Each structure stands twice: as C-alpha cells, then as structure tokens.
Amino acid sequence: MRKTKYVLNSGLAFSESxxxxxxxxLAKKGWLLEGISYxxxxxxxxxxxxxxxxxxxxxxxxxxxxxxxxxxxxxxSHVVSVENIHIFRAPTGTKAIYSDEETMxxxxxxxxxxxxxxxxxxxxxxxxxxxxxxxxxxxxGGVWWNVxxxxxxxxxxxxxxxxxxxxxxxxxxxxxxx
Amino acid sequence: xARSDALKSGELTDSAYYILMSLLEARHGYLIxxxxxxxxxGQLSVGPASLxxxxxxxxxxxxxxxxxxxxxxxxxxxxxxxxxxxxxxxEVERRRDMVLHAETVLAELQxxx
Numbered sequence: 001m002r003k004t005k006y007v008l009n010s011g012l013a014f015s016e017s018x019x020x021x022x023x024x025x026l027a028k029k030g031w032l033l034e035g036i037s038y039x040x041x042x043x044x045x046x047x048x049x050x051x052x053x054x055x056x057x058x059x060x061x062x063x064x065x066x067x068x069x070x071x072x073x074x075x076x077s078h079v080v081s082v083e084n085i086h087i088f089r090a091p092t093g094t095k096a097i098y099s100d101e102e103t104m105x106x107x108x109x110x111x112x113x114x115x116x117x118x119x120x121x122x123x124x125x126x127x128x129x130x131x132x133x134x135x136x137x138x139x140x141g142g143v144w145w146n147v148x149x150x151x152x153x154x155x156x157x158x159x160x161x162x163x164x165x166x167x168x169x170x171x172x173x174x175x176x177x178x
Numbered sequence: 179x180a181r182s183d184a185l186k187s188g189e190l191t192d193s194a195y196y197i198l199m200s201l202l203e204a205r206h207g208y209l210i211x212x213x214x215x216x217x218x219x220g221q222l223s224v225g226p227a228s229l230x231x232x233x234x235x236x237x238x239x240x241x242x243x244x245x246x247x248x249x250x251x252x253x254x255x256x257x258x259x260x261x262x263x264x265x266x267x268x269e270v271e272r273r274r275d276m277v278l279h280a281e282t283v284l285a286e287l288q289x290x291x
Contacts, residue, residue, distance in 0.1 A: 058227045066207060066254045070226040073208035099225035102191050106231055 003047035006037060012057060012085065013111070013165035019043075020055040024092075027051045033087065035080045055079070056097045058086045059111050071097065105176055112169035118162035125155040185239050190269045193224045193232050198266045201242050204257040207233070241265055 007026070009019050023033050023043065031045040033055065056076060060067065061084045068078045076088035076097060088097065098104040129152035136145060190198065200213045207229060215223045224232070233256065236242045241262035245255040258266070 056227075060230070064254070067230055069253070070207040070211075070230060074211060074226040076226060095223055095225060097225045097227035099223060099228045100191060100193050103193070103228040103231040107227070 004034075005031065005045050005047075006042040007045060008041060009036075009043055011165070011168075013115075013168040016057055020057060023055045024053060027053045027089075033079050033089065036082050036087075040082055052092045053089050054092050054094065056088045056090070058088070058097060059084050059107055060086060101176065105173065108169050108172050108176070112166060112173060115162050115166035115169060119159060119166045122155055122159040122162050126152065126159050129155060185235060185241070185265075188265065188268060189272070190265065191232070192222060193228055194236060195266070195269055195273075196222060196224070197229070197232055197236065198241060198258050198262050198269075201256050201258040202263070202266075204245050204255050206253045206255045210256075236262065 007022075012019060026045060027033070028050050030048055030050040032048045032051060032053075033043055034046045035044040036042065037044045063081075063086070071078060071088050074097070075094040076090045079087045079089050081087070098107065129148055132148055133145070133152060136148070185194070196214045196218070197210060200210045200217075205213065207226075210233075211224055211226070211229060233242070237244070237256075239261075240259055242256045243259050245257055
C-alpha cells in the first residue's frame with residue numbers, strides 16, 4: 001500500500017523558503033511532495049526512495065502549457081498547482097527559476113497587489129458593520145444585532161486571511177529592495 | 179497588468195536585452211534559454227520563471243510577437259518586432275556609451291600615474 005502523510009505548512013506567503021527547505025529535507029528522508037490538501041493547509045507526501053531535490057514556487061495566473069514546458073526544459077518538473085500557486089521540483093543544484101531581481105520583485109508585487117485588493121474588499125464590511133454595531137444598541141436589536149455581529153466576525157476573519165498575506169508580501173518586497 | 183517600468187523608460191534588463199537579441203531569429207522558449215547560455219559562454223542563464231515574465235512584458239510592449247503556425251504545433255514561437263529591434267539598437271548604444279565613459283575615465287587614471 002502507498003504510504004502517505006500530511007505535513008502542516010506555515011502559509012506559503014509567510015515562509016516560502018522555510019517550507020520549501022523543509023520539503024527538501026523530507027525528500028532526503030524519502031518523503032516526496034505529491035500534492036496540497038485540506039484547503040491548502042497541508043502538504044501531502046508519499047513514501048519513496050530518498051531523493052536529493054529542491055523545490056521552487058511560482059505565482060502565475062492563467063498559465064498555458066508552454067509555461068510548464070519551459071520549466072521542464074530547465075530541469076524543473078511540475079509537482080502541483082493550486083489556483084495560481086505552482087510548485088516545481090528539481091535535482092539539487094539546478095539553476096534557480098528566477099535569475100534576476102526585477103522579475104522576482106514582480107512575482108511578489110503581483111501577489112501583494114492581489115491580496116491588497118482582497119483585503120480592501122474585506123475591510124469595507126468590517127468597518128461598516130463595526131459602525132452599525134456601535135451605533136445600534138445591543139439591547140433593542142435582539143436577533144438582528146446578533147446576525148450583524150456574526151457577519152462582522154466573518155468579515156474580520158476574511159480581513160485577517162487577506163491582510164496578513166498582504167503584509168507578508170510587503171515585507172518580502174521591502175527586504176528584496178534592501 | 180504586468181508593469182514594465184524599465185521597458186517604459188527605454189532601458190532593458192540584461193535578460194530582456196538577450197531575449198530580444200535571441201529573437202531576431204524566431205525561437206521558442208527553451209531555445210531562447212539555450213541560445214543565451216551559449217552566446218554568453220554560460221555567464222548568463224535565464225531561469226524559466228524570469229523568462230516567462232520577461233517574454234510576457236516584451237509581448238505586452240509589442241517588442242516581440244507570437245508567430246502563428248509554427249512547425250511543431252502547440253509550442254509558442256516568438257520573434258522580435260521592428261519596434262523591438264529599434265529598442266535593442268538604442269540599448270546597444272546606451273551600453274556602448276557606458277563602456278566608453280568608463281574606458282575614458284580609466285585611461286585618464288592610467289595617464290595620470
């Protein structure tokens with residue numbers, strides 16, 4: 001039977017290189033990345049022969065077949081894609097998928113703008129619902145007040161899940177520019 | 179979409195410079211990488227992600243175009259446009275000037291010793 005195990009990731013926006021290094025270490029112990037599971041929170045690994053490989057990650061929307069072919073030709077085989085995230089694997093020592101700073105900056109800048117847009121969409125209901133809750137007296141509202149509170153909490157969670165990656169990409173860009 | 183700050187100001191990154199050069203003859207992605215490595219004696223190798231991004235930017239700016247009906251089916255083949263050639267020539271001038279400036283200064287330094 002195939003042996004599979006799941007490893008929690010730390011959120012690729014926050015620790016891309018850390019997570020990829022961890023995957024490389026696991027590959028050396030005979031656990032190869034096969035996919036991403038549980039809504040993106042876990043790496044799915046399969047038991048294989050130990051392999052000396054590295055992983056790389058790229059963000060790209062609407063990719064064509066050409067895209068994967070290009071990586072393949074450069075020695076990077078495609079492992080898994082989830083939405084606009086693509087993970088590749090290559091023998092250790094293969095030349096990096098990004099060879100200059102300009103394009104690498106663009107990789108993170110594109111993500112920063114994407115999450116910035118999402119975060120704004122989450123921020124608007126957070127602010128509006130917060131104001132409604134503040135103005136509207138809890139005692140007189142009853143059920144509807146609680147519904148508003150529930151919506152507020154959902155919007156707040158959405159804001160955290162979009163705002164945090166946004167800040168993470170900002171930080172990464174700031175570090176790249178230093 | 180993809181911002182092309184460097185391209186807008188008329189300057190080319192090293193990768194874009196060599197990609198434009200390689201596409202004076204129609205090529206597809208993989209051959210661009212190989213050609214650049216060969217002509218630079220392995221000093222510059224463009225990674226697949228950087229190549230993909232740069233190709234897209236050059237396409238957006240119409241400095242290169244996609245060739246339709248390439249012989250091997252689905253693979254996309256690109257070629258430098260007139261506009262791209264003009265940009266490349268301008269860039270060659272710019273880089274030549276840069277070398278010239280340095281050579282002049284270095285020669286003066288040597289003369290002064």
